[in-house]
Amino acid sequence: MVHDSHTIDMCTGSLPKKMLRFAVPLILSSLLQLLFNAVDLVVVGQFVDDTAVGAVGSTGSLVNLITNLFLGLSVGTNVLVARYVGSGREEDASETVHTSLCVSVVCGVFLAAVGMVFARPMLVLMGSPANVIDQAALYLRIYFLGMPIMMVYNFGSAILRAIGDTKRPLYYLTAAGFVNVFMNLFFVLVLGRGVDGVAWGTVISQLLAAVLIINNLYRSTHCCRFVPSKLKISGQKLAGIARIGIPAGLQGCIFSASNVLIQSSINWFGDEAVSGSAAAANIEGFVYVSMNAFHHTVLSFTGQNYGAGNYKRVRQTLLYGLLFVTLAGGILGNLVVLLRIPLLHLYISGPEAISYGVTRIIGINTLYFFCGTMDVAVGCLRGVGFSLIPMFVSLAGVCGFRVIWIFTYFRSHHTLSVLFASYPISWTFTFAVHMLVFAIWWAKNRNNSRRASL
Numbered sequence: 466m467v468h469d470s471h472t473i474d475m476c477t478g479s480l481p482k483k484m485l486r487f488a489v490p491l492i493l494s495s496l497l498q499l500l501f502n503a504v505d506l507v508v509v510g511q512f513v514d515d516t517a518v519g520a521v522g523s524t525g526s527l528v529n530l531i532t533n534l535f536l537g538l539s540v541g542t543n544v545l546v547a548r549y550v551g552s553g554r555e556e557d558a559s560e561t562v563h564t565s566l567c568v569s570v571v572c573g574v575f576l577a578a579v580g581m582v583f584a585r586p587m588l589v590l591m592g593s594p595a596n597v598i599d600q601a602a603l604y605l606r607i608y609f610l611g612m613p614i615m616m617v618y619n620f621g622s623a624i625l626r627a628i629g630d631t632k633r634p635l636y637y638l639t640a641a642g643f644v645n646v647f648m649n650l651f652f653v654l655v656l657g658r659g660v661d662g663v664a665w666g667t668v669i670s671q672l673l674a675a676v677l678i679i680n681n682l683y684r685s686t687h688c689c690r691f692v693p694s695k696l697k698i699s700g701q702k703l704a705g706i707a708r709i710g711i712p713a714g715l716q717g718c719i720f721s722a723s724n725v726l727i728q729s730s731i732n733w734f735g736d737e738a739v740s741g742s743a744a745a746a747n748i749e750g751f752v753y754v755s756m757n758a759f760h761h762t763v764l765s766f767t768g769q770n771y772g773a774g775n776y777k778r779v780r781q782t783l784l785y786g787l788l789f790v791t792l793a794g795g796i797l798g799n800l801v802v803l804l805r806i807p808l809l810h811l812y813i814s815g816p817e818a819i820s821y822g823v824t825r826i827i828g829i830n831t832l833y834f835f836c837g838t839m840d841v842a843v844g845c846l847r848g849v850g851f852s853l854i855p856m857f858v859s860l861a862g863v864c865g866f867r868v869i870w871i872f873t874y875f876r877s878h879h880t881l882s883v884l885f886a887s888y889p890i891s892w893t894f895t896f897a898v899h900m901l902v903f904a905i906w907w908a909k910n911r912n913n914s915r916r917a918s919l
Contacts, residue, residue: 472628472629472630472687473486473487473628473629473630474629475487475547475551475629475765475766475769475770476551476769476770476773476775476778480766480778480781480782480785481785483766484759484762484763484766484782484785484786484789485789487626487629487631487762487765487766488631488758488759488762488789490631490632490634490635491626491631491634491635491758491761491762492754492755492758492793493635494622494631494634494635494638495754495755495757495758496751496754496755497635497638497639497641497642498638498754499747499750499751499754500642500645507811507812508649508650508653508663528605528608532576532612533714533717533718533720534711534714534715534717534718535572535573535575535576535616535714536616536619536714536717537710537711537712537713537714537715537716537717537718538565538568538572538620538706538707538710538711538714539565539569539619539620539622539623539710540623540709540710540713540714540764540847541705541706541707541708541709541710541711541713541852542561542562542565542620542623542624542627542706542710543623543624543626543627543761543764543765543768544627544709544764544768544847544848545561545702545705545706545709545768546558546561546562546565546623546624546627546628546689546768547627547628547764547765547768547769547772547848548768548769548771548772549561549772550627550628550688550689550769550772551768551769551770551771551772551773552772552773555688556688557702558688558689559688559689559690559692559695560695560699560702561699561702561705561706562624562682562689562690562691563691563692563695563696563697563699564697564698564699564702564703564706565620565623565624565702565706566617566620566621566691566696567696567697567698568620568698568703568706569613569616569617569619569620569621570613570616570617572616573612573613573614573615573616573617574612574613576609576612576613576616577609577610577611577612577613579609580605580606580608580609580610580612581606581609581610584602584605584606584609585598585602588601588602588605596736597736597739600659600660601660603660603661603664604660604661604663604664607661607664607665607668608664608667608668610668611667611668611671611672614668614671614672614675615671615675617675617678617679618671618674618675618678621675621678621679621681621682622634622678624682624689625678625681625682626761626764626765627689627765627768627769628687628689629765633681634674634678636677637673637674637677637678637681638674640673640674640677641670641671641673641674641677642670644669644670644673645666645667645669645670647666648665648666648669648670649662649663649666649667651666652665652666679691708852709847709850709852710852711852712852712853712855712856713847713852713855713856715856716843716855716856716859716860719856719859719860719863719864720859720863720864723863723864723867723868726867726868726871727867727871727884727887728742730871730875730884731881731884734821734881737815737817737818737821738818738821738881740813740815740818740821741809741813741817741818741819741820741821741822741823741824741825742821742822742825742881743812744809744812744813744818744822745805745809745821745822745823745825745826745829746825747812748801748805748808748809748812748826749798749801749825749826749829749830749833751797751801752794752797752798752801752830752833753833753836753837755793755794755797756790756793756794756797756833756834756836756837756840757837757840759786759789759790759793759837759840759841759844760786760790760837760840760841760843760844761844762786762789762844763782763783763786763841763844763845763848764844764845764847764848765848766778766782766848767779767782767783767844767845767847767848767849768848770782771848771849771850776907776910776911777911779845779848779849780907780911782845783841783842783845783903786841786844786845787838787841787842790834790837790838790840790841791834791837791838793834793837794833794834794835794836794837794838795834797833798830798831798832798833798834799830799831801826801830802826802827802830802831805822805823805826805827806819806823809822809823809826821881824881824882824885825881825885828881828882828885828886828888828889829885829888829889831889832889832892832893833889835889835892835893835896836888836889836892838892838896839892839895839896839899842855842896842899842900842903843855843859843899845903846899846902846903846906849906851902851906854902855899855902858895858898858899858902859895862891862894862895862898863891863892863895866887866890866891866894867887867888867891870886870887870890870891871884871887875887
């Protein structure tokens with residue numbers, strides 16, 4: 466197995482140090498990726514108007530609903546490649562890489578077609594305000610045109626994470642981030658465009674990131690090197706990716722479906738609530754991706770160590786992941802609460818919209834770390850081969866609870882504070898059930914030192 470200065474041997478050495486070495490570049494990469502959308506919001510908020518902020522921001526839950534099933538397949542890629550690398554099966558890892566890249570293009574083209582055709586009808590179903598929907602539909606159509614590019618980038622990044630490389634994606638996203646800022650300002654200030662301009666800026670910057678990722682894989686000396694002549698879909702590897710990735714993707718869709726329902730509930734409060742919530746959601750996104758980096762860290766470390774049959778290290782990975790994500794979520798989430806007013810003013814200026822944004826930030830960010838612990842537990846379970854169980858637990862604990870909450874308690878106490886309270890309650894309950902599932906797995910396997918089977 467070839468290792469270089471950018472990859473990490475996850476099966477030996479100091480676990481907390483290597484997990485942090487893996488997670489920190491991933492946090493920075495995720496923050497830069499989130500900046501793509503944040504820059505869109507800031508530019509239209511400062512140089513267009515608050516309605517444009519609502520148009521761009523209100524599309525987030527819908528984009529996630531449509532894309533999460535396919536992004537779940539990249540989770541399957543990550544787990545499968547990590548297991549093959551951990552067990553030393555280099556040819557299998559290579560076949561998985563090339564199958565994944567083919568799948569990413571197919572998924573991207575399909576998503577582009579769906580987004581172009583159904584963007585406006587789906588916004589109508591969500592009850593988007595009349596003064597927002599035209600701009601939101603335009604933004605969505607352009608955004609989805611770039612979906613093949615974004616899928617290639619996400620699958621390529623999943624491959625690099627599986628071998629412990631989170632540094633180079635950070636470098637690539639740094640370059641793409643600067644391009645995104647420049648293109649947004651160029652389209653809006655020089656060409657006088659609105660939401661369409663910032664959408665094109667995002668697509669162009671993502672194209673650069675995707676090209677750099679593919680070039681990295683092409684020039685790699687690792688067993689996961691991209692060789693164009695090997696591009697084909699292996700039925701066996703696709704089945705393995707799908708077995709893990711489809712439940713993960715369905716879980717993401719289910720989460721997004723509940724968020725679409727919540728977004729629809731927010732829409733009933735009017736365009737000021739939509740703008741305020743969109744700005745607050747974008748701010749809290751920075752906390753989320755910082756926590757979610759530990760989900761991916763635990764996913765990759767668990768996958769490799771499970772592949773190597775090192776179950777004790779799997780348990781240690783989970784415990785360190787929970788510690789790190791609690792610290793990250795607790796500190797960053799409450800820092801956002803403390804700085805909520807100046808942060809919201811970066812996006813919006815209307816006092817009513819600011820007030821709505823404050824309500825969301827306080828309701829969600831104070832206990833946001835429970836969302837992180839829930840995701841870390843899910844990452845560990847997927848790494849050891851459980852994908853259906855986390856999906857069903859999340860279906861009941863998060864989405865089922867939120868739907869019931871909206872149609873019962875929220876209906877009789879119709880305020881945004883009550884609506885947002887559904888988040889921390891559902892996170893806490895779901896995390897507890899995931900930990901129970903892991904405890905059952907650990908009780909059965911703690912004395913099992915055999916090499917894990919794929």
